[in-house]
Amino acid sequence: MYKITVIPGDGIGQEVMQPTIDILETLNSKFEFIPKEAGKECYQKYDTNLPEETIVQCRESDSTLFGAVTSIPQQKSAIVTLRKELDLYVNQRPIHSYTNPDIDFTIIRENSEGLYSHIEESTGDEAIAIRKITYKASERIINYAFNYALKTEKSKVTASHKANVLPVTDGIFKNTFYKVASNYPTIKSNDYYIDAMAMYLITNPAQFDIIVTTNLFGDILSDEGGGLVGTLGLIPSANIGDKTGLFEPVHGSAPDIAGLNKANPIAMILSSCLMLEYLGLYDDAKRIQNAVEETISESKVKTPDMGGHNNTQDVANNILHRL
Amino acid sequence: MYKITVIPGDGIGQEVMQPTIDILETLNSKFEFIPKEAGKECYQKYDTNLPEETIVQCRESDSTLFGAVTSIPQQKSAIVTLRKELDLYVNQRPIHSYTNPDIDFTIIRENSEGLYSHIEESTGDEAIAIRKITYKASERIINYAFNYALKTEKSKVTASHKANVLPVTDGIFKNTFYKVASNYPTIKSNDYYIDAMAMYLITNPAQFDIIVTTNLFGDILSDEGGGLVGTLGLIPSANIGDKTGLFEPVHGSAPDIAGLNKANPIAMILSSCLMLEYLGLYDDAKRIQNAVEETISESKVKTPDMGGHNNTQDVANNILHRL
Numbered sequence: 205m206y207k208i209t210v211i212p213g214d215g216i217g218q219e220v221m222q223p224t225i226d227i228l229e230t231l232n233s234k235f236e237f238i239p240k241e242a243g244k245e246c247y248q249k250y251d252t253n254l255p256e257e258t259i260v261q262c263r264e265s266d267s268t269l270f271g272a273v274t275s276i277p278q279q280k281s282a283i284v285t286l287r288k289e290l291d292l293y294v295n296q297r298p299i300h301s302y303t304n305p306d307i308d309f310t311i312i313r314e315n316s317e318g319l320y321s322h323i324e325e326s327t328g329d330e331a332i333a334i335r336k337i338t339y340k341a342s343e344r345i346i347n348y349a350f351n352y353a354l355k356t357e358k359s360k361v362t363a364s365h366k367a368n369v370l371p372v373t374d375g376i377f378k379n380t381f382y383k384v385a386s387n388y389p390t391i392k393s394n395d396y397y398i399d400a401m402a403m404y405l406i407t408n409p410a411q412f413d414i415i416v417t418t419n420l421f422g423d424i425l426s427d428e429g430g431g432l433v434g435t436l437g438l439i440p441s442a443n444i445g446d447k448t449g450l451f452e453p454v455h456g457s458a459p460d461i462a463g464l465n466k467a468n469p470i471a472m473i474l475s476s477c478l479m480l481e482y483l484g485l486y487d488d489a490k491r492i493q494n495a496v497e498e499t500i501s502e503s504k505v506k507t508p509d510m511g512g513h514n515n516t517q518d519v520a521n522n523i524l525h526r527l
Numbered sequence: 528m529y530k531i532t533v534i535p536g537d538g539i540g541q542e543v544m545q546p547t548i549d550i551l552e553t554l555n556s557k558f559e560f561i562p563k564e565a566g567k568e569c570y571q572k573y574d575t576n577l578p579e580e581t582i583v584q585c586r587e588s589d590s591t592l593f594g595a596v597t598s599i600p601q602q603k604s605a606i607v608t609l610r611k612e613l614d615l616y617v618n619q620r621p622i623h624s625y626t627n628p629d630i631d632f633t634i635i636r637e638n639s640e641g642l643y644s645h646i647e648e649s650t651g652d653e654a655i656a657i658r659k660i661t662y663k664a665s666e667r668i669i670n671y672a673f674n675y676a677l678k679t680e681k682s683k684v685t686a687s688h689k690a691n692v693l694p695v696t697d698g699i700f701k702n703t704f705y706k707v708a709s710n711y712p713t714i715k716s717n718d719y720y721i722d723a724m725a726m727y728l729i730t731n732p733a734q735f736d737i738i739v740t741t742n743l744f745g746d747i748l749s750d751e752g753g754g755l756v757g758t759l760g761l762i763p764s765a766n767i768g769d770k771t772g773l774f775e776p777v778h779g780s781a782p783d784i785a786g787l788n789k790a791n792p793i794a795m796i797l798s799s800c801l802m803l804e805y806l807g808l809y810d811d812a813k814r815i816q817n818a819v820e821e822t823i824s825e826s827k828v829k830t831p832d833m834g835g836h837n838n839t840q841d842v843a844n845n846i847l848h849r850l
């Protein structure tokens with residue numbers, strides 16, 4: 205029995221979570237789902253977008269499924285705080301197109317520091333933010349990326365940084381990258397400046413297997429990856445630490461379409477597959493992934509972001525019936 | 528007579544500069560070209576990648592044409608230093624596809640602060656970089672963007688930032704944006720997080736007229752724009768201040784193809800057109816732009832980055848003969 209904290213959040217986060225749970229409940233593996241609150245509606249009720257109780261429950265669970273939350277100016281981002289509180293230092297985002305075979309790579313984003321350190325100061329006329337880069341965090345994320353390449357039998361890891369403008373902080377990242385790379389002689393390694401990387405994702409994506417990068421660069425590249433795939437509605441993610449994991453779609457709460465039953469549930473469903481893999485339930489993950497793949501390639505049942513006319517429930521049911 | 532400092536730099540910077548000068552010399556407007564050094568070869572000769580003499584000459588000229596320089600770890604980036612020394616606070620980058628009419632927008636990048644402040648500190652195990660955002664610089668770049676929209680009869684300005692994770696620094700940028708926008712009631716305005724922007728550039732570029740953003744985000748988005756157009760070899764840029772301007776292709780020195788006479792000269796040639804516009808020589812700019820457009824759409828003469836088999840000189844000559 206796996207204990208899973210479930211945080212639907214708000215907006216379309218709520219709409220994509222229920223169908224995902226329905227799918228997980230058809231598996232032979234058994235889960236205890238413990239619902240917890242976070243996000244904008246939570247803030248309106250309790251004056252906090254992330255109650256301590258939610259954090260504690262995530263810590264005590266085998267994994268957390270997270271829908272999406274709307275940013276509120278008064279509060280630190282609930283998801284960024286959760287990543288930090290649970291020490292989820294890996295943010296793994298597979299970018300996989302179902303129509304273009306050249307687009308098939310995984311972004312491994314450092315998830316604990318960089319410009320997400322939440323250190324900003326204002327002195328009236330101006331403000332500064334601190335971008336913090338450490339050897340420790342760089343080394344563990346880069347090691348994770350190379351190990352992941354080995355495990356998934358990929359041949360190359362590409363680092364991205366801006367060491368020409370940030371020679372000290374991104375010097376750490378770049379130098380650590382090549383130091384770690386030398387321990388993995390069977391895996392190829394290279395690096396690009398973040399701006400060149402943003403271009404190559406479009407002009408030559410086939411060259412990429414695994415991309416490892418700092419926090420905000422990973423944030424930007426993964427949404428760009430969603431653009432390449434055509435919709436963020438297909439991009440799942442895993443936030444992984446040494447103790448637990450949190451799994452969430454890359455898309456946000458999408459207030460503009462919330463409540464319309466139009467949201468694509470696939471990113472959330474595929475995020476739950478990343479959770480199953482994390483829990484070691486590879487067969488379960490594969491079964492759901494195959495069903496998703498069939499729905500995408502064999503059925504015309506699609507939400508509007510994929511050019512279809514169906515709703516969230518139609519797509520989820522189509523997947524469910526294939527299991 | 529316009530005084531123009533010419534900095535070919537190194538790598539393909541040198542190869543694209545001469546044909547550009549050749550084209551400018553066919554115009555009726557008269558220029559005095561003053562060659563100056565900067566970049567890697569300059570560093571090898573004089574132990575500095577940006578001699579004071581070069582900076583002084585740029586200051587005293589009506590404009591500077593800049594090719595490209597290779598980054599060297601021992602020295603601050605010559606181009607970043609030039610932008611700062613000459614107070615070129617605007618970096619303007621038109622992203623225009625000759626085949627896809629949906630891709631036609633201009634990125635107005637703040638060019639003086641953000642993560643380009645060159646303030647980094649290392650404390651052994653970790654390092655920090657300072658991202659500085661000021662009201663003054665935000666206001667002047669945003670004002671420039673709205674004025675540019677008026678001048679070029681565009682209907683919309685879109686800001687991009689990451690105020691959900693950087694509420695203080697990017698709060699300044701976002702708030703200033705809407706404050707300035709209220710002074711331009713005829714121009715539409717909206718904003719996207721930088722990650723969403725990186726996606727929309729691919730999935731819905733037609734919505735953009737003018738994009739205004741902070742320094743590093745503009746750097747990333749403009750190379751992504753190059754990806755959309757298919758090659759950076761077509762993307763020019765203008766660095767503009769209150770006293771002078773510096774015009775350079777968005778591509779770098781491309782050491783991998785340097786010396787092979789393969790570089791696309793068009794980005795440099797179009798950068799010289801942005802200079803002509805800056806100098807008020809609109810007819811000259813238009814003549815060259817038309818010739819470039821004809822070469823691209825009517826001839827098969829193309830460098831390899833555009834899928835062709837011709838060299839730098841062939842393309843430049845094709846343009847020259849149309850003038």
Ligand SMILES: CC(C)[C@H](C(=O)O)[C@@H](O)C(=O)O
Pocket residue numbers: 275281283284423454456691692722
């Ligand atoms: C909502 C936001 C704080 C978050 C981030 O920037 O990490 C999101 O964009 C993401 O990619 O998960």
Ligand SMILES: CC(C)[C@H](C(=O)O)[C@@H](O)C(=O)O
Pocket residue numbers: 368369399598604606607746777779
């Ligand atoms: C070479 C580099 C310092 C520069 C920048 O980051 O601004 C380049 O990428 C650009 O876009 O002009």
